[in-house]
Amino acid sequence: xxxxxxxxxxxxxxxxxxxxxxxxxxxxxxxxxxxxxxxxxxxxxxxxxxxxxxxxxxxxxxxxxxxxxxxxxxxxxxxxxxxxxxxxxxxxxxxxxxxxxxxxxxxxxxxxxxxxxxxxxxxxxxxxxxxxxxxxxxxxxxxxxxxxxxxxxxxxxxxxxxxxxxxxxxxxxxxxxxxxxxxxxxxxxxxxxxxxxxxxxxxxxxxxxxxxxxxxxxxxxxxxxxxxxxxxxxxxxxxxxxxxxxxxxxxxxxxxxxxxxxxxxxxxxxxxxxxxxxxxxxxxxxxxxxxxxxxxxxxxxxxxxxxxxxxxxxxxxxxxxxxxxxxxxxxxxxxxxxxxxxxxxxxxxxxxxxxxxxxxxxxxxxxxxxxxxxxxxxxxxxxxxxxxxxxxxxxxxxxxxxxxxxxxxxxxxxxxxxxxxxxxxxxxxxxxxxxxxxxxxxxxxxxxxxxxxxxxxxxxxxxxxxxxxxxxxxxxxxxxxxxxxxxxxxxxxxxxxxxxxxxxxxxxxxxxxxxxxxxxxxxxxxxxxxxxxxxxxx
Numbered sequence: 001x002x003x004x005x006x007x008x009x010x011x012x013x014x015x016x017x018x019x020x021x022x023x024x025x026x027x028x029x030x031x032x033x034x035x036x037x038x039x040x041x042x043x044x045x046x047x048x049x050x051x052x053x054x055x056x057x058x059x060x061x062x063x064x065x066x067x068x069x070x071x072x073x074x075x076x077x078x079x080x081x082x083x084x085x086x087x088x089x090x091x092x093x094x095x096x097x098x099x100x101x102x103x104x105x106x107x108x109x110x111x112x113x114x115x116x117x118x119x120x121x122x123x124x125x126x127x128x129x130x131x132x133x134x135x136x137x138x139x140x141x142x143x144x145x146x147x148x149x150x151x152x153x154x155x156x157x158x159x160x161x162x163x164x165x166x167x168x169x170x171x172x173x174x175x176x177x178x179x180x181x182x183x184x185x186x187x188x189x190x191x192x193x194x195x196x197x198x199x200x201x202x203x204x205x206x207x208x209x210x211x212x213x214x215x216x217x218x219x220x221x222x223x224x225x226x227x228x229x230x231x232x233x234x235x236x237x238x239x240x241x242x243x244x245x246x247x248x249x250x251x252x253x254x255x256x257x258x259x260x261x262x263x264x265x266x267x268x269x270x271x272x273x274x275x276x277x278x279x280x281x282x283x284x285x286x287x288x289x290x291x292x293x294x295x296x297x298x299x300x301x302x303x304x305x306x307x308x309x310x311x312x313x314x315x316x317x318x319x320x321x322x323x324x325x326x327x328x329x330x331x332x333x334x335x336x337x338x339x340x341x342x343x344x345x346x347x348x349x350x351x352x353x354x355x356x357x358x359x360x361x362x363x364x365x366x367x368x369x370x371x372x373x374x375x376x377x378x379x380x381x382x383x384x385x386x387x388x389x390x391x392x393x394x395x396x397x398x399x400x401x402x403x404x405x406x407x408x409x410x411x412x413x414x415x416x417x418x419x420x421x422x423x424x425x426x427x428x429x430x431x432x433x434x435x436x437x438x439x440x441x442x443x444x445x446x447x448x449x450x451x452x453x454x455x456x457x458x459x460x461x462x463x464x465x466x467x468x469x470x471x472x473x474x475x476x477x478x479x480x481x482x483x484x485x486x487x488x489x490x491x492x493x494x495x496x497x498x499x500x501x502x503x504x505x506x507x508x509x510x511x512x513x514x515x516x517x518x519x520x521x522x523x524x525x526x527x528x529x530x531x532x533x534x535x536x537x538x
Contacts, residue, residue, distance in 0.1 A: 001024070001037065001040065001044070001045045001046070002026055002027070002075070003026075003029075003033040003046065003048055003059075004026075004028070004046070004047075005028050007028070009098070010026045012102060014026065015102070016105055016106055025042060029051055033045075033047070033059065033063065038066050041070075043070055043071070043113055044109055044112050044113055045072045046109070047060060047073065049074055050076065056076070057090045058090075060074075060090055061090060063091075072091060072093055073094050074095045074096070076097070076098060077097060077098035077099065094140070096108060121149060123242050124152075124241075127150070127151055127245065128169070129146060129172060129174070129241075130165050130166060130176075131146065131153055131154070131156070132156045132158065132161070132162040132176035132185075133177040133180070133206075134158055134177065134181060141234075145233065145234045146237075149241075151172075159182065159184055159185065159187055162176060162188060166201060167195075167198070172201075172245055173201065173203070173204070173241060174188070174192075174201060176203065176204070176205055176206065177205075177206055179207070184266075185227075186219065188203065189203050189223040190223060190262055190263070190266070193223035199223075203223065205219050205227040206227075206228060206234075206237055207230060208230045218262075218266065221265075225240065225244045329423040330347065332346050332358055333345050333416065333418055333419075333443075334361075334416040335408070335416035346358060361419075362393075362394055368417060371406075371417050373414060375407045375414070377405060377407060377433070377436070377440075378404070378405040379404050379433060380394050381395070382433075402422040402432070404419075404422075404432065404433060404436040406420070406439070406440035408440055408443055411448075415447050418439065418440045474494050480493070480495045480497050482497070482505070486530050488510045488523070489510075490505050490507065491506065493506060497513065498514050498515060511523060
């Protein structure tokens, strides 16, 4: 159950958990939360601390009384140091800070799902375990999983901190990540085995990065009991931990040459992992750059629309900057007019192109029209509907190594297409396609907005023209014309009436004017006209 007065937050949590097979109920306030807790008895509760009708620190106690076995997590972005100290004392099992990515929220919630551990599985009872990880989420998940088996858990953020904890009081075992600052898992293993007081402490290394067989061999040579891949349930870690605390202990590493060789091998492995991380980070940086470029287009062009600037100029400026980020050399924007005619505008100069080539999509206008009408993008190379010969011809004529033609459309009609040409690929093909489609979506939204503004402005101009014509007719009419509200209040008068100027008539009641008319009959006629919508007279 998610308890939060913010509907967007509730929807995000529900979508993330339901995609992973969980049933989610929602409460927008404390009263609803108590009703659902009593009726539905949820296993996990995510509860905001700030609710419109309840104090979050009091509500948790009431929820706990209803379902004592449920895990209740404080879910808030406004937790002071004082509040943090109170959270564990009033009944919360943990704090989940806002905002949190759905991918990180799900395993954290799943770790709190009540899962009774049989007595014979609580092999850690009476034993002290040090858990080491520089990722706070992974550290917390490991703590939840392993404490259920009876261990008293101590946490450390790197190998150096774990070593200090072990020296102060020798633990029964250590579970550690491998890649960490200050002292990594391999270094921790060697440090333990060289310490006469700690050389026999079981050490299990867990990793998401070191996945080669040689990495596992190095871990064992360094003195770790084993190196295993990280899983959300830590099942393999738990099995190995059960065995490790009953196996014969390690002997200290006394051979200096063996230690030096291990240190050299460890350094080589660390460098390889750092190189991999650099490559991964480079890819992430490019993806972030692509997203930032899409936002630049959306923000820049939307601002242009709102300020009534030339949208074409704004498009040129925004696309030029984001093309650089996406590895796009040049491109073109094809747009349909009301009659179905095609207008094309080059984006970025290219001496190789002529107007006819660009207007006909390099002699393949049927492909261009097909993309616009079908809403399906075209890639060269890559699209199955393109033969190798046609793909090669297109790339040769546009002087590109790859091209993408993405459709532009509103919810009701096609708008055109965006052509992007790459010369020397800077992005992975899949990344480039995602970038192009995202960019086309943003441009479609902006063009739809621009068209809506144009239609509104045209309607306002027509209304102003009609109003001006009507005003001229009324002003020049020889008769007295009044606009009278249902209650008889005069809203407009074109001429004096009963010696009273038009400006003085406005705001007065028609029924109080000194006219030789029957007020009751006039009132009845006005009411009839309003009721029936039919013209009449008196």
